Amino acid sequence: MMWVQRSGARYRGGDGAGVETRHAFSFSGHYDPDNVRFGLLVACNEEHLAPGAGFAEHPHRDLEIVTWVVEGELTHEDSTGHRTVIRPGDVQRLSAGGGVRHSERNESAAPLTFVQMWLASGAVGAEPGYEVVRGIADGTQYALARADAVLHVRRLAADERTALPDAPWVYAHVVRGEVRVGDETLTPGDAARLTDTDGTEARAVGAAELLVWEMRAEPVFG
Structure with a gap:
């Protein structure tokens, strides 16, 4: 079974001061009881930051936060002492664990677009963790140690096909x-969003970049 969410159907948010957000799931003031998560994925936000704009320091806990920059440069700083700049082709993973604070800013003179995906952690209350993998190659499979989920990165040439993972929950986002x-x-x-891939393929019409989550669990609450 497949359900498609168009970019224009995402919930719109932002601060009116250089931050525009497009939410795929219920988020903040946008609540839809039928759209709170898919598998372990509880947020997929497309963020657009003008030069100098960003998110002030704020808290997270018990989430795996994975960030993919589409264009521009993202400056990340957190309460465990990390300060990094993330660029297109890099994967950033922040494991919030029992609690962490971070800020995200566009400190460059060019616009910034990034996709940030939040997954429920299977290691509730653990110590925070952080990783940046530079220059992810096509076909990379990035597994989350604290969640039963794998991110597949695909850059496809025109008419190239790729099989979607055989998993209970598959989420494919076109970059x-x-x-x-x-x-x-x-x-x-x-x-x-697919719940039965059954040999489903993705085929690029022209050159394309695709992020695919393979998930084999749902959050356990309580």
């Missing part, structure tokens, strides 16, 4: 280009 999944054509910011 750039156009991709055909089943009978649907997905464009940047669109995402497909």
Whole structure:
């Protein structure tokens, strides 16, 4: 089964001061009881930051926060002492554990766009963790140690096909280009949620970049 969410159907947010956010799931003042999560994924935010804009220090806990920069440079700073600049092709993972604070800013003179994905952690109350992997290659599978989830990074040439993972929950987000999944054509910011891939393939119409989550669990509450 597949459900497609178009970029234009995302919930719009932002601070009116250089931050525009497009939420794929219920978030902050946007609440839809039928759209609070998918598998372990509880947020997939497309963030647009003008030069000098950003998010002041704020807290997180018991989340795996994975960030993918589309264009520009993201400056991250957190309460465990990390200060890094994330660029296109890098994967950043912040394991919030029992609690961490961080800030995110666009300190460059160019616009910044990034996709940030939050997954429920299977290590509630653990020590925070942090990792940046530079220059992720096509076909990379980035596994989360604290969640039963794997991120697949695919950069496809025109007409190239890739099989979607065989997993109970698969979330495919188009970063750039156009991709055909089943009978649907997905464009940047669109995402497909699949609960039975059954050999489903993604085919690039032209050159495309695709982020695919393979998830084999749901959050356990209480």
